[in-house]
Amino acid sequence: MNLSKLQSIGWTHYFxxxxxxxxxxxxxxxxxxxxxxxxxQYALFRITAIHRDRIQAIGESGSTDLMCPPEFHPTxxxxxxxxxxxxxxxxxxxxxxxxxxxxxxxxxxxxxxPQMIASNxxxxxxxxxxxxxxxxxRLQRYLTLAFDAGIEPVxxxxxxxxxxxxxxxxxxxxxxxxxxxLVHAISAHQNTGLTDLAPYLHAGSSIALVGSSGVGKSSLxxxxxxxxxxxxxxxxxxxxxxxxxxxxxxFFINSVDGNPEGQVAVIDTPGMRELQLFNSEHGINExxxxxxxxxxxxxxxxxxxxxxxxxxVRQALEAGTIKTSDFENYLKLLREDEYAKRRGLGNHEExxxxxxxxxMVKTMKKENW
Numbered sequence: 262m263n264l265s266k267l268q269s270i271g272w273t274h275y276f277x278x279x280x281x282x283x284x285x286x287x288x289x290x291x292x293x294x295x296x297x298x299x300x301x302q303y304a305l306f307r308i309t310a311i312h313r314d315r316i317q318a319i320g321e322s323g324s325t326d327l328m329c330p331p332e333f334h335p336t337x338x339x340x341x342x343x344x345x346x347x348x349x350x351x352x353x354x355x356x357x358x359x360x361x362x363x364x365x366x367x368x369x370x371x372x373x374x375p376q377m378i379a380s381n382x383x384x385x386x387x388x389x390x391x392x393x394x395x396x397x398x399r400l401q402r403y404l405t406l407a408f409d410a411g412i413e414p415v416x417x418x419x420x421x422x423x424x425x426x427x428x429x430x431x432x433x434x435x436x437x438x439x440x441x442x443l444v445h446a447i448s449a450h451q452n453t454g455l456t457d458l459a460p461y462l463h464a465g466s467s468i469a470l471v472g473s474s475g476v477g478k479s480s481l482x483x484x485x486x487x488x489x490x491x492x493x494x495x496x497x498x499x500x501x502x503x504x505x506x507x508x509x510x511x512f513f514i515n516s517v518d519g520n521p522e523g524q525v526a527v528i529d530t531p532g533m534r535e536l537q538l539f540n541s542e543h544g545i546n547e548x549x550x551x552x553x554x555x556x557x558x559x560x561x562x563x564x565x566x567x568x569x570x571x572x573x574v575r576q577a578l579e580a581g582t583i584k585t586s587d588f589e590n591y592l593k594l595l596r597e598d599e600y601a602k603r604r605g606l607g608n609h610e611e612x613x614x615x616x617x618x619x620x621m622v623k624t625m626k627k628e629n630w
Contacts (some may be wrong), residue, residue, distance in 0.1 A: 297343045370538065
């Protein structure tokens with residue numbers, strides 16, 4: 262197997278190190294064997310799409326469908342688009358043997374179970390549009406998703422040609438107040454601002470696009486790569502686009518660093534009607550780093566930021582140095598995350614929490630009386 266051919270689609274030495282821990286000497290020797298006359302028993306592939314009845318992947322010899330054994334079912338809980346997998350020969354097919362430990366992985370909660378979104382990313386492009394779909398609280402959820410996975414977030418404001426300069430400026434002011442230093446305003450239809458995205462398009466890089474339906478993810482991908490993803494017009498009554506991308510899929514586009522063989526992996530995702538976070542306390546604290554820093558300096562370590570003396574968060578709210586809306590969303594996401602953790606531990610933990618909460622309410626009532 263010629264590993265150098267896989268580097269253009271994202272293979273790195275990191276993944277080889279993960280396999281070295283898990284595989285036998287025989288398997289590792291077969292992977293490193295570059296003899297063209299040798300019939301390899303093992304092969305490496307990167308997942309490009311996951312359908313209900315098949316898994317698509319790309320490897321040294323091109324694209325193929327992979328067989329998925331029962332131990333990796335349901336696939337949404339084990340395998341994500343962007344994953345690297347080691348496969349073994351099964352007659353004329355390739356069967357998944359091992360999922361290579363990813364550098365990063367995006368997860369969300371779906372039906373009270375973790376669901377894989379994408380793996381092995383360098384950047385998460387959070388796409389929003391300059392119209393009524395613009396929603397700061399939703400963007401904070403996506404930032405939490407990125408920070409929790411250790412992925413660099415990039416906010417891309419699309420459809421900048423459909424609003425006035427004043428409106429565009431107002432959107433950008435709100436974006437610069439978020440904990441994200443990488444913000445770009447573009448118009449895919451007029452090809453404006455696209456050159457600002459070039460620094461992310463270097464060989465071997467992997468990017469996922471996330472955002473609501475109709476914000477212009479597929480149009481942006483078309484403008485960058487000419488993949489001709491299906492796009493639909495915006496509804497006139499509420500500025501919301503129609504749902505066009507129906508499944509997560511990995512594409513490859515040419516890099517901009519002068520390497521003729523260099524490619525960039527781009528994962529387009531369907532619009533998410535809701536984004537339930539999963540075990541994301543770290544990401545929440547990073548998204549709201551100003552509030553989290555203040556909370557660490559409160560007089561009491563278990564401060565609820567309500568009526569406690571010496572509360573730095575409450576002082577900042579009264580002084581106007583942090584927004585009430587940001588603080589409320591911070592608390593909301595923490596409550597959701599705690600609830601998800603308790604659900605993961607089972608009904609016993611949920612009942613235990615409810616009893617403790619009821620006891621606290623009764624104590625507060627007695628103190629007030």
